[in-house]
Amino acid sequence: xxxxxxxxxxxxxxxxxxxxxxxxxxxxxxxxxxxxxxxxxxxxxxxxxxxxxxxxxxxxxxxxxxxxxxxxxxxxxxxxxxxxxxxxxxxxxxxxxxxxxxxxxxxxxxxxxxxxxxxxxxxxxxxxxxxxxxxxxxxxxxxxxxxxxxxxxxxxxxxxxxxxxxxxxxxxxxxxxxxxxxxxxxxxxxxxxxxxxxxxxxxxxxxxxxxxxxxxxxxxxxxxxxxxxxxxxxxxxxxxxxxxxxxxxxxxxxxxxxxxx
Ligand code: ADP
Ligand code: MG
Numbered sequence: 001x002x003x004x005x006x007x008x009x010x011x012x013x014x015x016x017x018x019x020x021x022x023x024x025x026x027x028x029x030x031x032x033x034x035x036x037x038x039x040x041x042x043x044x045x046x047x048x049x050x051x052x053x054x055x056x057x058x059x060x061x062x063x064x065x066x067x068x069x070x071x072x073x074x075x076x077x078x079x080x081x082x083x084x085x086x087x088x089x090x091x092x093x094x095x096x097x098x099x100x101x102x103x104x105x106x107x108x109x110x111x112x113x114x115x116x117x118x119x120x121x122x123x124x125x126x127x128x129x130x131x132x133x134x135x136x137x138x139x140x141x142x143x144x145x146x147x148x149x150x151x152x153x154x155x156x157x158x159x160x161x162x163x164x165x166x167x168x169x170x171x172x173x174x175x176x177x178x179x180x181x182x183x184x185x186x187x188x189x190x191x192x193x194x195x196x197x198x199x200x201x202x203x204x205x206x207x208x209x210x211x212x213x214x215x216x217x218x219x220x221x222x223x224x225x226x227x228x229x230x231x232x233x234x235x236x237x238x239x240x241x242x243x244x245x246x247x248x249x250x251x252x253x254x255x256x257x258x259x260x261x
Contacts, residue, residue: 004075005032006176006209007056007094011069014048014055022066026051029069029235031228033177038203038210040224040241042217042256048233049213053179056211057096058086073177091122095170099182101162104169105154111138111165112150118172137168140205141198160191167198171206178203181213196223217260221245229253 012029015022026048033039041049054060055067058078071078073093078086090096098104106114112134119130131150138146141164154162163183170178180199184192200223203210212223220227220241227244229237229252236250248257 003034005034005072006074007033007211008072009052009056009069010072012052012055012071013068014051014060015066015068017064017066024233026055026233029228029230031226031235031238033209033211035176035209036203036207037225038200038212038223040220040227041211041213041230042215042220042227043230044215046232047230049215049230050181052230053096053181053211053213056179057090057094058083059096088122091118091173093173093175094177094179095173095175096179096181097163097166097170097183099185101154101159101166104166105162107154110151110153111157111169112152115165115169115172118169122173133172134168137171138165140171140202141165141168143168160187160195163187163195164198167195167202171202174206175208177209177211179211179213182215183212184219185214185216192219199223217256221260229256 010030012026013024014026015024029052031039041052043049056071067079073089078089081089105111115134115137116127116130119125119133120127125133135146135150138149143149143161143164157165184195187195196219199210214220224241226239227241228235229244229250231252237244237248237253244253245257248254
């Protein structure tokens with residue numbers, strides 16, 4: 001079948017060491033993301049959405065965290081890979097963007113330099129090739145005057161533009177999967193809509209799958225083919241977005257839906 005999942009998460013359980021005991025904050029989460037699909041994870045603050053996405057990318061501190069279950073990305077179990085292999089995955093197969101782009105952009109380097117570095121390090125490009133590709137990527141995410149902005153620093157961009165820079169950087173690795181953890185939450189409503197539209201367009205142009213994390217059912221309705229609802233670390237519902245909106249069963253899902261204007 002052509003539609004084998006790109007990402008297949010099974011019984012994901014993540015625990016943190018706290019006061020000498022392991023405490024699980026994500027329990028038994030299972031879902032698939034198929035090619036070209038957008039899957040939303042929705043839930044209130046503290047429900048375990050970020051821990052789920054950080055577990056998939058293996059970005060939690062080892063020693064203080066324990067991830068169980070399986071995370072198959074293109075049929076490879078990420079939990080079985082070495083840290084070095086994981087860096088390859090992050091540079092080539094899966095990218096992540098966050099709510100606050102400043103957490104991933106380095107304030108002391110120009111944005112052009114930071115995107116070029118992804119391209120020279122992971123894509124084997126020369127500096128010249130990387131520069132041209134960086135400008136192409138900045139144009140792709142609709143940054144006005146892309147060429148001139150190459151030498152600007154992160155703080156010289158507005159919040160919305162900075163999120164576009166982050167998206168350009170995420171695209172530099174040509175990922176099959178983009179994980180977006182509340183990328184529009186910190187933005188004004190108008191800018192939020194623009195970024196959502198951009199992600200939708202890019203997803204088609206780049207033939208990516210997207211795992212989109214949000215607390216906002218309005219955003220889910222706008223962007224997701226399928227939806228996973230999380231509540232207190234557990235998955236309480238999963239299915240096509242239409243069905244969740246029409247027939248969501250869990251009381252928490254119903255509460256979320258009741259809050260949609
Ligand atoms: P969400 O993204 O849905 O708002 P999180 O995934 O960030 O929620 O957090 C889920 C729970 O895990 C919260 O109770 C949070 O306090 C806890 N948590 C998150 N990160 C850590 C960590 N590094 N160590 C211990 N507990 C954590
Ligand atoms: Mg979060």
